[in-house]
Amino acid sequence: MKCLKIRKNKSLLSKERCEIILKITDIKELEKKAIQVRKGIIEAVYSNCSGHPGGSLSIADIMTVLYFKELNIDENNPKWEDRDRLVLSKGHCSPALYSCLANRGYFDVEKLKTFRNINSNLQGHPDMNKVPGVDMTSGSLGQGLSVANGMAIAGKMDNKNYRVYCILGDGEIEEGQIWEAAMTSSKYKLDNLCVIVDNNNLQIDGTIEEVMSSYPIDEKFKSFGFQIINIDGHNIQEIIDAFDVAKNVKGKPTCIIAKTIKGKGISYMENQVGWHGKAPNEEQYKTAIEELGGAK
Amino acid sequence: MKEEKKATRESYGEALVELGRKNKNVVVLDADLAGATKTNMFAKEFPDRFFDIGIAEADMIGTAAGLSTCKKIPFASTFAVFAAGRSYDQIRNSVCYPKLNVKICATHCGITVGEDGATHQMIEDISLMRTLPNMTVISVSDDAQTKWAVEEITKIDGPVYLRLARLATPIIYNANQNFEIGKGIQIGEGTDATVFATGVTVAEALKAQEELKKQGIDVRVIDIHTIKPIDKDMIIKCAKETKKLISVEDHNVIGGLGSAISEILTDNYPCKLIRLGVKDAFGKSGKAEELMEHFEITSNDIIKRIVNFM
Numbered sequence: 001m002k003c004l005k006i007r008k009n010k011s012l013l014s015k016e017r018c019e020i021i022l023k024i025t026d027i028k029e030l031e032k033k034a035i036q037v038r039k040g041i042i043e044a045v046y047s048n049c050s051g052h053p054g055g056s057l058s059i060a061d062i063m064t065v066l067y068f069k070e071l072n073i074d075e076n077n078p079k080w081e082d083r084d085r086l087v088l089s090k091g092h093c094s095p096a097l098y099s100c101l102a103n104r105g106y107f108d109v110e111k112l113k114t115f116r117n118i119n120s121n122l123q124g125h126p127d128m129n130k131v132p133g134v135d136m137t138s139g140s141l142g143q144g145l146s147v148a149n150g151m152a153i154a155g156k157m158d159n160k161n162y163r164v165y166c167i168l169g170d171g172e173i174e175e176g177q178i179w180e181a182a183m184t185s186s187k188y189k190l191d192n193l194c195v196i197v198d199n200n201n202l203q204i205d206g207t208i209e210e211v212m213s214s215y216p217i218d219e220k221f222k223s224f225g226f227q228i229i230n231i232d233g234h235n236i237q238e239i240i241d242a243f244d245v246a247k248n249v250k251g252k253p254t255c256i257i258a259k260t261i262k263g264k265g266i267s268y269m270e271n272q273v274g275w276h277g278k279a280p281n282e283e284q285y286k287t288a289i290e291e292l293g294g295a296k
Numbered sequence: 297m298k299e300e301k302k303a304t305r306e307s308y309g310e311a312l313v314e315l316g317r318k319n320k321n322v323v324v325l326d327a328d329l330a331g332a333t334k335t336n337m338f339a340k341e342f343p344d345r346f347f348d349i350g351i352a353e354a355d356m357i358g359t360a361a362g363l364s365t366c367k368k369i370p371f372a373s374t375f376a377v378f379a380a381g382r383s384y385d386q387i388r389n390s391v392c393y394p395k396l397n398v399k400i401c402a403t404h405c406g407i408t409v410g411e412d413g414a415t416h417q418m419i420e421d422i423s424l425m426r427t428l429p430n431m432t433v434i435s436v437s438d439d440a441q442t443k444w445a446v447e448e449i450t451k452i453d454g455p456v457y458l459r460l461a462r463l464a465t466p467i468i469y470n471a472n473q474n475f476e477i478g479k480g481i482q483i484g485e486g487t488d489a490t491v492f493a494t495g496v497t498v499a500e501a502l503k504a505q506e507e508l509k510k511q512g513i514d515v516r517v518i519d520i521h522t523i524k525p526i527d528k529d530m531i532i533k534c535a536k537e538t539k540k541l542i543s544v545e546d547h548n549v550i551g552g553l554g555s556a557i558s559e560i561l562t563d564n565y566p567c568k569l570i571r572l573g574v575k576d577a578f579g580k581s582g583k584a585e586e587l588m589e590h591f592e593i594t595s596n597d598i599i600k601r602i603v604n605f606m
Contacts, residue, residue: 081367128365128394136365137394140385146355147390150362150370153347157323158366177386180352184359188347 026069030236033103034064035292038265040099042288044115044122045279051116051124054275056096058200058233058260059167065239066165067100075105078132084162085135085151089144090169090198091125092277097134098122106133142175144168145195149181152190152253163247167196171203173214179224185253186225193253194246195226198233200262202273221255233258266291297502301464304495305403307439308460309334311446312371316342319450325360325372327353332462333373333403353378357386357400364396369450375409376402376418376459380425391455392428399449401458405435406546407579407587408463408496417579423551425457426524432477433524435459435553437498438468441521444475452477459495461546463584466499468519480527482534486514489540489602492531494520494553497544497572500588503595508602515602523556531560535567540605542570544593549573570601 037060045051067073071084088097095115102109114120121130125139136147148166155162168178185193197217205211214220218228227249231238239258246254262276263269266288280288289295316322316338323345330336330348339346349356353374360370372379379402380387391398402421409417426433432452436442442460449456475481480492484505493501501517508515516538518530535541541561543554554571561567574591588594 085365087362136362137389140389143354143358143386143390146358146386147362147365149355150359150364150368151366152362153359154363154366154368157344157368177352177354177358180350180355181358183352184349184355 027236030064030068033068034061034236036103037064037096037099039289039292040102040109040112041095042266042280042285042292044095044098044112046285047113048116049279051095051279052092052277053095053266053269053279054202054262054272055090055169055198055200056093057264057266057269058262059093059096059198060265061234061236062167062196062198062239062258063096063100065236065243067104069240070243071165072162073133075133078106082160082162085148085164087136087144087148087151087164087166088126088138089166090141090172091138094122094124094126097126098131101131101133104133107131141169141172142177145178145181146184148193149184149188149190152185152193153188155192156188156190162192164193165196166193167198170197170199170201170208170214170217171211173197173217174212182221182224182226189251190253191250194243195221195253195255197255197257198260199257200260202262202271202276204273204276206273218257221257226253226255229254229256231256231258233260234264297499298467300467302439302467303462303464304436304438304442304460305332305334305462307442308401308403308446309337311443312338313341314443315446315450316345319369321367321369322450323347323363323368323370325349325356325370327351327356327374327378329374332375335373353382354386357383357398358390360398361390361394361396364398369397369399371399371401373401373403375416376405376421377416380418380421380457384424387455388428392430395430395454397453397455399456399458401460403460404462405459406461406496407574407591408461408546408584410462410584410587411581413581414578419546419548419574419579420551421457421459422523422545422547422553423555426556430454431524432456432522433459434477434522435494436521437493437495437519438465440467440469440471440473441475445521448475448477461496463496465496468498468502475521478522478525478527480530481519481521482516482530483519484514484516486516487538488513489515489542489605490518490534490538491515491598492518492520492541492543492553492557494523494545496546497593500593500595501544501598504598504602507595507599511603513602513606520553523553526556526560528560528564531557532565535561535565540570540602541567542572542598542601544572544598546588546593547573549575572597572601
């Protein structure tokens with residue numbers, strides 16, 4: 001199989017990137033940010049005892065790299081026409097998105113505590129009309145890639161340089177619309193589109209294999225015409241390199257398959273499907289915050 | 297009403313080309329039915345603004361939603377059964393909830409699709425589309441009205457469902473007829489009865505009006521081209537001014553035009569309404585005209601019901 005192993009394939013990295021190998025301090029900074037993002041996720045689901053911590057924690061590192069390094073966005077101008085776009089197709093992981101947006105400065109981090117409250121704009125699933133920085137409303141699984149395609153096609157029509165990112169779940173890709181959309185991404189040669197599959201291997205009723213195997217994910221997207229990159233979705237350097245490779249792929253879309261751990265970062269949540277859509281109790285909350293290095 | 301006949305899908309195809317010339321943000325999507333929906337006329341003149349998404353209606357609606365977030369005005373077309381039926385969830389969650397500027401223009405509505413039969417005869421779309429918040433639902437009856445609607449809906453910043461027919465029906469209006477979204481068109485001043493009609497049944501109502509006149513029965517016809525928001529004032533006015541009310545539609549009687557009128561009457565001026573339409577059944581194969589007779593939505597059915605009233 002000719003799938004890219006990122007660290008072994010430096011030739012695919014851009015020239016500039018090869019010259020400026022990231023300083024270890026940048027990686028450390030991003031790792032620190034990822035902890036802040038995880039804290040925000042825990043605060044959000046704990047505050048109203050509702051939400052989806054497992055899948056939010058599995059994409060926390062990827063979304064941290066996106067929101068604090070990769071995305072060309074402006075928190076003071078959320079609707080900026082030339083901005084990069086992100087569609088969180090697995091919309092139930094809104095805590096990760098909200099935490100990134102809050103930590104980036106789109107709104108006050110304290111607001112995360114209002115998540116899912118009747119008076120809050122932070123809906124259970126992302127609402128583009130209620131939260132600044134949310135590029136697309138999502139929640140009904142399987143619909144985001146089509147929307148991301150539309151954004152990418154518009155970018156090409158208008159000769160814009162923005163990129164479009166779309167985050168899918170490994171269970172979500174059981175939805176047929178994803179594969180309809182994958183054909184569209186390929187037909188229109190959307191090299192300004194980067195799909196990320198959060199491969200945490202767990203969905204509500206069990207493991208991916210048990211419920212309805214979407215494997216082999218990389219082979220599937222490859223056969224649909226995507227450039228494939230396999231990475232460890234918790235290794236900041238690999239995530240950075242993957243986005244960099246994707247930017248230099250021409251004439252076809254890219255799909256990054258990120259091997260992740262559901263509940264990553266909170267010991268008792270890791271690889272536990274029970275934490276897909278359950279909030280921690282007070283004791284569990286305290287443990288989680290402690291494991292993330294305590295408050296602040 | 298003229299002798300000349302034309303299907304609203306034809307008018308739609310022509311109007312799209314006109315619109316494309318005037319507005320560069322207009323883009324058109326289809327799902328492998330461009331020849332039948334008539335979007336192929338637009339595709340021919342503007343190949344770079346036309347996207348054939350293939351036999352994948354859900355993806356087409358989602359792609360249209362994405363385009364609309366980047367200031368494009370997408371017109372997404374396929375048969376009504378695939379637009380409103382197959383892609384209902386995409387229309388609900390990716391278009392209506394975020395209130396995106398997507399125009400869903402569905403051809404081949406109702407039993408007048410004809411020979412293709414029940415699987416292709418969409419008689420639930422008005423019902424499905426009008427229940428969605430933020431959605432405007434328009435069902436056009438002739439050439440001039442379709443051409444007006446195609447341009448007019450670009451002035452609405454939000455989702456629109458435009459219902460178009462396969463069957464060629466008589467030209468009703470002059471090119472200079474004035475239309476307004478949300479305002480029914482009253483044809484005739486009769487006070488014996490009101491016939492509310494929409495889409496292909498407007499011509500049937502007008503035929504009935506003419507025949508009834510010969511029998512000394514004077515009815516008015518109301519063309520309800522906007523199903524949502526519906527013309528509440530017009531409905532209440534007609535209920536007050538005329539003795540009998542009847543609605544006729546190429547759609548299931550559950551949830552369609554008759555239901556929408558009933559809701560207004562129930563809330564504001566309770567009175568009887570006779571609803572003609574497909575009576576909670578699926579369609580079947582046959583010629584469009586035969587099917588209209590079978591499902592009792594022709595001018596003769598309207599006449600029969602009104603004479604029985606009198």
